[in-house]
Amino acid sequence: MDSQLLSLLQLGDSNFPSGAFSHSFGLETYIQDESVHNKETFFEWIRIYLEKQLAYTDGLACRITLEALMNQEVATIWNLDRKLFVQNMPEETRQANRRIGERLIVIGIDLYSIPLLEDYLKKIRRNEAFGHPAIAFMIICDFLKIDRNQAILTFLYSTIATLVQNGVRGIPLGQTAGQRILLEIHPVLMNTVSKIESLDLEDFGAVAPGIEIAQMRHEKLNVRLFMS
Numbered sequence: 001m002d003s004q005l006l007s008l009l010q011l012g013d014s015n016f017p018s019g020a021f022s023h024s025f026g027l028e029t030y031i032q033d034e035s036v037h038n039k040e041t042f043f044e045w046i047r048i049y050l051e052k053q054l055a056y057t058d059g060l061a062c063r064i065t066l067e068a069l070m071n072q073e074v075a076t077i078w079n080l081d082r083k084l085f086v087q088n089m090p091e092e093t094r095q096a097n098r099r100i101g102e103r104l105i106v107i108g109i110d111l112y113s114i115p116l117l118e119d120y121l122k123k124i125r126r127n128e129a130f131g132h133p134a135i136a137f138m139i140i141c142d143f144l145k146i147d148r149n150q151a152i153l154t155f156l157y158s159t160i161a162t163l164v165q166n167g168v169r170g171i172p173l174g175q176t177a178g179q180r181i182l183l184e185i186h187p188v189l190m191n192t193v194s195k196i197e198s199l200d201l202e203d204f205g206a207v208a209p210g211i212e213i214a215q216m217r218h219e220k221l222n223v224r225l226f227m228s
Contacts, residue, residue, distance in 0.1 A: 007144050008151075011137065012158040018104050018133065020162045023096040024170065024226040025049070026215035027163060031170050039177045042167050046160060046181060047188055051195075052208035054156065057084065058134040059196045060204050062152045065138040074116070077139075078129060081120075085130040087205040090215035094130075101131035108140045116143075153193050160185060170225055 030036040036045050061084055068076035088094045108117045116139050123129035141151035168178040
């Protein structure tokens with residue numbers, strides 16, 4: 001148990017070198033529009049992003065990946081990888097997930113020598129797959145025998161924690177305000193995990209269009225701190 005906890009803490013650390021700190025996933029558009037400008041508006045954006053986009057894409061992908069691994073249905077994972085890429089309309093967001101995913105795969109291989117991650121990387125290099133952080137994270141968690149709900153919760157938390165740090169820099173906010181947001185988002189995170197468990201496969205990709213539009217608009221901003 002202690003070994004699994006330490007592994008989760010390492011994987012979910014905002015300092016884990018996946019490159020996620022370079023991306024805001026549309027947040028920067030809302031900051032420049034002044035829709036997000038203080039702790040309260042930032043918390044509301046984080047909540048909506050978690051409940052209306054992350055749950056139906058990366059979150060559900062986490063569950064599908066773990067179910068496929070449990071049933072030894074590797075073809076389902078490769079199909080999911082393609083769906084995550086082609087259903088993601090904003091170009092910057094697609095490429096962000098691709099970069100973060102490949103980086104996580106490489107680190108996972110270096111740390112744990114997981115054969116399935118090695119196959120994943122080979123498929124990416126042969127242009128047969130794209131790479132996605134949700135899939136890579138769950139392959140690592142499955143290899144480490146991490147509890148399913150804990151794995152999904154940790155993935156969501158690490159994503160939100162990185163976005164909070166990016167918001168603290170971009171708005172800007174004080175570090176204490178960022179920590180308060182992380183504390184206040186705890187029940188939303190836990191409810192989101194429960195929601196993901198209840199979703200149908202047909203719900204995959206049912207995201208909020210406003211967030212996607214903001215992600216598309218980001219590439220045309222005059223000044224940008226983040227790559228997406």
